[in-house]
Structures are given as C-alpha cells and as structure tokens.
C-alpha cells in the first residue's frame with residue numbers, strides 16, 4: 405500500500421519510516437507493519453508509556469549534570485508538566501511555534517522561545533550554548549517524512565545547546581557524532597522512543 409504516514413502515525417514503527425529514507429516523497433509502508441493487530445489507540449498509549457518511561461529514567465541520571473532542561477515542542481504541555489514534576493529544581497526552557505497548551509502548562513515569557521525552532525534554537529544558543537542537562541525533543545506532527553527531514557537539521561542544532569554528558573530524549577532518531585545512543589529502559593520497545601547522551605564537550 406502506498407501511503408504517506410499522517411495523522412498520529414503511531415501504528416507504524418518509526419524504524420520502518422526512517423529506514424525507508426526521507427526525501428520529500430511518500431514511502432511505502434504497510435498499514436500496520438510491526439504492530440500487527442494493534443489499534444492506533446493501543447499504539448498511541450504505548451508511545452506515551454515509552455515517552456514517560458524514558459523521561460523518568462533520564463531524570464534519575466542527571467545528578468552529576470548541572471544545567472537547565474529544554475522542552476522542544478510544548479504541544480498541550482503534558483511532558484512539560486511531567487518534567488517540572490520530575491525535576492522541580494531545574495529551569496525549563498520551552499520551544500514552540502504556537503502555544504496551545506493547557507493554561508496551567510504554559511511557561512513564563514522568560515522561559516519560552518516562541519517561533520519556529522529553525523529560528524529559535526540558533527537564538528537560544530546565544531545564551532544556552534552547551535548548558536542543557538536534558539533536552540526533550542518532541543516535534544512530531546504525525547508526518548514522519550517531514551519529521552525525519554527536520555531531524556537532519558535538528559540533531560546538530562540541539563547539540564549546540566547540550567552540556568557535556570547531557571541527555572537527549574527524542575521522539576525520532578537523531579544523528580550526532582558525539583552522541584551515544586543509550587539502551588531503552590526496561591519495558592520500552594526498541595525504536596519507540598530514543599535516548600542519547602553526549603560523550604564529549606562538543607564544539608565551542
């Protein structure tokens with residue numbers, strides 16, 4: 405079946421999409437490859453569980469890594485709310501092009517980079533370069549092809565903000581030479597969510 409993976413896209417493992425490449429074209433994806441028999445609701449719930457498990461695990465790893473947390477993609481504020489509960493002592497900076505979050509989950513203006521990340525991440529690098537202990541990137545639109553194309557730019561852009569030894573938790577695979585992919589926490593299936601750790605200091 406020829407389909408461009410749209411809507412929530414959760415029934416298709418990301419690995420199938422990214423393995424297929426991501427030029428600006430549709431890709432051939434079986435409607436439910438991998439998650440055979442799983443409804444979109446099942447798949448959505450599993451992705452949310454994986455997201456939460458990865459964030460919970462990484463929060464336990466940050467003791468020796470000072471620095472703020474970056475939430476890239478506020479959405480309705482669910483993971484922002486979770487992160488501020490997990491890491492109440494950390495500053496959390498948020499990147500979002502259009503704020504439509506729950507009113508209780510909107511950061512102060514001094515913590516919000518409003519606009520497209522292609523503009524705001526380079527802006528943020530002026531003050532946050534190599535400072536972030538944790539970056540959670542969740543820019544997913546459901547269009548995995550567009551997400552993957554953005555990912556080529558996103559990895560190196562986020563790297564400019566990441567502290568030595570800092571972690572990235574992402575909804576999509578990102579490639580940066582100095583990042584090491586970390587194993588998923590127990591119970592999180594491979595390629596449902598992605599954890600990386602910066603192994604070196606990065607470029608100044």
Ligand SMILES: C[S@@+](CC[C@H](N)C(=O)[O-])C[C@H]1O[C@@H](n2cnc3c(N)ncnc32)[C@H](O)[C@@H]1O
Pocket residue numbers: 476477478479480481482483484499500501502519520521522542543544545
């Ligand atoms: C999947 S939602 C994030 C969900 C959020 N983590 C939560 O738990 O509620 C993705 C968000 O990223 C934002 N976004 C997508 N592409 C963006 C871009 N290029 N620049 C800034 N924000 C972007 C969208 O507006 C959307 O709010």
